Amino acid sequence: MSSHVRTRRRVTLSATAAACVLAVTLAGCSGTTKNDTKGEAKEAASNAKADPNAPLKKGLKLAFLPKQINNPYEKIVDEAGIAAAEEFGGQGKEVGPSDAKASSQVSYINTLIQQRQDAILIAANDPNAVCGPLKQAMKQDIKVVAYDSDTAKDCRQLFINQASSEEIGRSQVQHIAEQLGYKGEIAILSATQNATNQNTWIEFMKDELKDPKYKDMKLVKVAYGDDDDQKSFQETQGLLKAYPKLKGIISPTTVGIAAAARYISDSSYKGKVVINGLGTPNQMRKYVKDGTVEQFSLWDPKKLGYLGSYAAAALASGQITGAEGEKFKAGELGEYTIGKDGEIILGPPTVFDKKNIDGFDF
Amino acid sequence: MNTLAKYLRWDTVVGVLLIAVFLAGSGTTEGFADTANLSAALNDTAEIALIALPMTLLVVAGQVDLSVASMLGLSSALAGSLWEAGWSFELIVPICLLVGALGGLLNGWLVTRVGLPSLAVTIGTLTLYRGLASVVLGDKAIADFPEAYAQWATYTQTVPGTFVPYPIALFAVLAVVTAVVLHCTAFGRSLYAIGAQEDAAYFAGIRVKRLKLVLFVLAGFVASFAGIVYTLRYGSARADNGLGLELVVIASVLLGGVDFDGGKGTLGGAVAGVLLIGLLNNLLTLNDVSNEIQVIVTGLLLVASVLTPRVVTSVSERRQRRAATAAPATA
Amino acid sequence: MTDLPRLRSPAQRDCLRPRARCADRPPAAGAAPAKQPRHRRFTRKDSGVTATIESPPAAPEADGRSARSLMDLVFRARELSIGGALLVLILGTWLANPSFLDDQGIKDLLLNSSILVLLAAGQSVVVITRNIDLSVGSVVGLTAFACGSFVSGTDHSALTTVLLGIGLGVLCGLVSGLLVSFGKVPALVVTLGMLYVIQGIDHAWAHGEQINASNVPDDVLGLGSGSILGIPYLPLISAAVLAGTAYYLRTYRGGRELYAIGSNPEAARLAGIPIRRRVLAAYAFSGAVAGFAGALWLARFGTVVADAANGWELTVVSSVVVGGVAITGGVGTVWGAALGALLLTTMGSALVVLKVDSFWQQAITGVLLLAAITTDRIVNLRTTSALRKRSRR
Structure with a gap:
């Protein structure tokens, strides 16, 4: 039996060696290096026209996908966002992994696509790892809004930045x-x-x-x-x-x-x-x-969630498309303008000290 | 062999459960049986499934390798940093695979030549390989891998005419090969022998150490390959890729009825275990069951997978004994 | 007990070596139990040193005493070598940066390691019986959060909190223990399952809530920050638990039997040791310690989220292994495990102080772990051959 095994091993070894040699030779001939892929990324072209006066649709389904569901900070953001969705007659929910891993969010995006949500709001654990599925979502007319932590620019329509x-x-x-x-x-x-x-x-x-x-x-x-x-x-x-x-x-x-x-x-x-x-x-x-x-x-995490919710609804209702310079109204926070690269900035951060800290509860 | 235990082999049970989950899912949940969903759900298990193959062989031979997920991370980090340095992707892949095989060799060498328990060794290399990954890539996240290769790893690109993404198709082929090797060759039988009674296997002329060494090298090799798949699939190379995946792989294999004590289990069971966890989690997520509950379900299934067969065996043994004592009286 | 049989004793594996003399194989299941002590005593190089000292007197061979003292030395050497490494590490770091050992520095070192030391003590009791408990990290997380939400905004005393933690821990330990001992299922699988279940319960309960230090009563926080004569409570508590466990393992019948179970479960069964009860008790103890650690975690950190101690199971097992408790059971002391835990935490602190790039930290830990088990093994092999030569004479 052992000689049998030994032969098998030899065969395996030589096969592996051959494969390696082949691969290296191939590499010598036609290498794909980093420089080849430069400029491959395409701009996500949006042909849709914005209609600033369109009313917010009722019954929009928004899904919040935080970095991880056990993070107290993200929870405040998402709950405020869900509350905001109720304000304009939509429904929000929070789903997500219990570990802040780049890959864990991907399977959630896939199921959200299956559930035909109107918009996905995501705090990305990794700007690139979530890209493929998010592009898939946008292809199926699901609006994608990043908040808190951005994805790569062509994988979402808007990024709600807490502050620049x-x-x-x-x-x-x-x-x-x-x-x-x-x-x-x-x-x-x-x-x-x-x-x-x-x-x-x-x-x-x-x-x-x-x-x-x-x-x-x-x-x-x-x-x-x-x-x-x-x-x-x-x-x-x-x-x-x-x-x-x-x-x-x-x-x-x-x-x-x-x-x-x-x-x-x-x-x-x-x-x-x-x-x-x-x-x-x-x-x-x-x-x-x-x-x-x-x-x-x-910044006030509640406002971040609130703004995210309204931005997603404005996108899904066709008020905005994510192009620079478009304006929309975010409930009680007032009007916001989309900046460069689809970025919306919430506002300057609040500085807390002995004098004002008791005025805040989050 | 008593009848109850004969028909209630755990790997069959897992297979039945898998079908039940699939049927229940397509009956009750909109979008579950959708081909796009199935492709995505299957592809999400790609790395776990790939690593589960050599892991099954190892566990059958009574060994375990906890360092696989770290090796996945190391391979991913290495690929990322070489890619960043401008190497060609065709050269990076064999280098990563070589590193994987070497890592496996170190595990195997420590287990077979130094004579250390595999659990202790691979806890050590788990830390070491993850540490090396972090040394190689630091805090960077490398993206922009060549689309020509990355598209093969995504779930949107499927084998024409089916909903099977390429990583899963590759897994299916490898699974068949592994199943044949494990169940139909002398090599496979000797793994069972080693797992059941190492000393007996040695005296029966099986080259115990050499076989174990081969298994560890194989595990490292496949883990580094899974690292490449992971990197391409997510389009992102990071030192923390696949963190904690080793426990999921082991849980899946054990869930499929492969005995942790070695010497028992089938590859089909392990594959069913991997798919069961994958599909069940997908189904629960679609139904908005939170991640915490999914974790609990995984844990309970794992406990059930080892407990049930033993309870069944002991019940039927008792019944047999009773029958045996009753038999002479009636005769 | 058939848990982790792969990880069988090195002595047995030696028999696979063509030149090894297989006279020292552990007796098969049917062997007369009466022969056990002699075998264990002179040929099983890896049975605990204390086992040799405390085991009932067997007929001494001519050079039994010197063999024993040689083994004694080897096992002392095991702990001495970790202690030595620890000392070198601390002194080296101190020389490089004197502030490493100022008052605050010593206090930090002690505080950092006390919870890990505690968990290592609990884990080593389980590992000695040739089992493993991977659920400790989750148990700490669950009890820390449970205690936190119990005391939050109330003025419960520290004692109540600790008792609650221990109670909850024992409960978790009993479930694992029952499954392992009475369900006869492999410990690694069961405790891996328990890891998931307990973690899931913890996360589902907390669901993003967090316990804030300002809501925890001062009495509880005082347990984490208070001190006697400048020594904080936490390391004192750890030391007390450690001493108690070590004394029990060394002196009491129950403790000795744990080693026997780990050395050779079959022989232990034949010798009439109530294996199931002992293993169950080991798990209950490990659970209790983990629960205790959870309560202390709350006291020390005040702020607790659901994933406290997440992923610690492997750190705990690592420190136990570095500390010379064989994962194959039957060998090692809680002192060794505690030293292992101290070494790992101190190294973490020292690397930062020495300004070693934090990316290297994990790789160095890995190398240290492998080095520890490899040297252990080589020293063992050397000793065995030395002992064999003696007994051949």
Whole structure:
């Protein structure tokens, strides 16, 4: 039996070797490299005409597909969106994976297509992984609106941006610089290494720091807490140990800033290290009140969901097509104009501090 | 052999369940039996299904490989970073497959030559390979893979005249090959022998270590291939691709009645297990059953899959024993 | 017990080596139980060291004592080597960056590792019986959230919270344990199933809700942040649980029997050990510890979302394995497991402090894990051959 096996193995081995050689030879002849695919992406052409005066259709079915259903922040957004849908006589629902994985959202998009929803609102875990199915959805006349975290531009009609990415990135550096008197080492505690929006913001932060007025400030490290409470907590400790001269931490993620604040509030660094970033008032109230955190910012997630819902309805009712310059009315939030690349910006983020924090509950 | 256990083999039960889910789905849920939906649902299981093939062989031989999902991620990350560096895709694929085979070789070497338990080894390489993936690609996400290849991995491109997407068609062919190898060749029989009683198999002249080594190499190879499929299918190479997939693969295989103790199970059962989890999740999602409930259902099915056969066996054994004690009295 | 039989003892596998002397194969099912102690004692290199010391006196061979002390040393060496590695790591990091070991630094190290150490202690009790409990991560998540929603906005005491956590944990452990011991199904499969079920229940219950630190009563939070003489409560609690478990495993009949079950289930059955009850108890203990850890998680972090400790099962198993508890059962101590857990957490902190790129962190952990089990195996092989030579003389 063993000799039999051995022969089989030899055959397998030589077959594999042959296949490899063949593949390499082929590669030598006609390689497909990155440069070949440049410019393949086509613009999603929309021939439909917008009718700004069309009424919002009744009974629209909107589906919210958050990064993951267990994320408290996304839940606030989606619930507000669902409530908004009821306002204009539509119905909304929230579906999604319980892990924030790029691939998990894909199967949900496919089933939403089968369920013939009128619009899909998605906070993409990966800008490209969800692209194929979303294009499929648009082909079947399902409107696609990205919110919170964008997809690739030709895979959705609109992107509801919570605030301009540039403004978020730059303003965080500006805020912490003021708190530190434009001096000292800072670090960033981000979410996952692959998080699209955080990485965009960080690019803008780095760009802002190039301005000569920040010459005495230095970004020493970008750490990743994976949007995991415990991991972010431990990363904060590590940062403070590794960089004893660290004066400030920017954490552009709600999980990260809460974990960092909790660690600092309970350690000897309290009052010596400044924390700023994006957080929800409910998570941060304790640390603002005990003086660990002076200020942080965030947009109102409820408004984000609300605006998303109205934008999707306007698309599905034919009021807008997603072209730049079109206007629509988003309920009580007033009129919004579509910007470049189908982007709609909610507004500047709110800065929370001791004085105003009790006015917010989310 | 008693009658009850004969007709109630678990892999048959899973097959029946699969058909039942399909019928119930097409009867009650609009859009389920739609070809586009079936293509999408099937394609979503592509990587799990592919990896399940060598995993079945491993489990039958009494081994397990937890590092497959990390290898998938490593292969994806490697493909991404080489693609970014401007390599040609035709060269990237064999390199990834080679890395996969080498990774499998390391697993196999540690298990067979150093003599470590496969569970411990592959927990280690699970961490190692995922770590390497993160070293190779860092925080980047690479996209824009060549459309000429990517289209073969999507569910919209199906084998002409059917609703079967190409990755699943490939899987079907490989499944038939694997089934023949496992059930109709000396190689396959020796895997059962190793799984049932390793020492006996060794004394019967089976080259236990060599076979195990081959299986691990195969698992690494297929996992890296699945990594390529994954990358093309989602059009995105990331270090965290396929995170946690190993448990889904193992759950599917075990659900199909392959005994974790080794030596028992059929490939058909494993394939039915993969498809059952895939279709059931699709059906539940279509009916707006939340993901949490789906997770619970998967867990319960898994427990049932190991518990039921044992309960059936013990009940029928008891019945047999009673019959045996009653028989002399009536004779 | 037929769980994880693939992962059978290295001694048995040695018999597959052509040159190996198969005289030291564990006796087959039908062998006379009376011969057991001798076999275990002198030829099974991987039975727990304490097993050798505590087992009822068997007829000593001429050089039994020196063989025993050699083995003793080897197993001490196992724990000593992890301890040594830990020490080198800590000292090295300290030299590179002195603030690693200031007051705050030590406090952080202790706090970071205490929950993992606790879970590792629970897990090692199960692994010693040649089983595994993959559901611990989910149990921690569920109990942390359950305790959180129980105390949220109330003024329940820390004790009530902890008791609730333990109770819930025991419940989960009992279900797994019953399935494994009485259902006779493979532990890995059952606990994998339980991992899914418990996680699903937890997520369905929480559904995006979150427990905020401001709603948790101060008494509970005090458990996580308070300290005696500068030492926080958490590591003290972990140490106490650890010491209790170690003492039980080493001294009590029940504890010894757990090793026996893991070493050779068939022999243990023939020796009249109530296997089912012991395994069930091991699972209940592991569950209780996980539930306890869940309550402590709430106390420490205050903010709890549904997926606390998500994916920790493999970290816990890793630390147990690094700590020298053989996944094939019957070998290892909770001290080793605790050291393993300490090593893994400390390494995580040290790499950050040493400014090693965080992308490398996981790869290094993987290498360490493989190195730990490989050296263990090689040392074992060497010792066995040394012992064999002695007994041949």
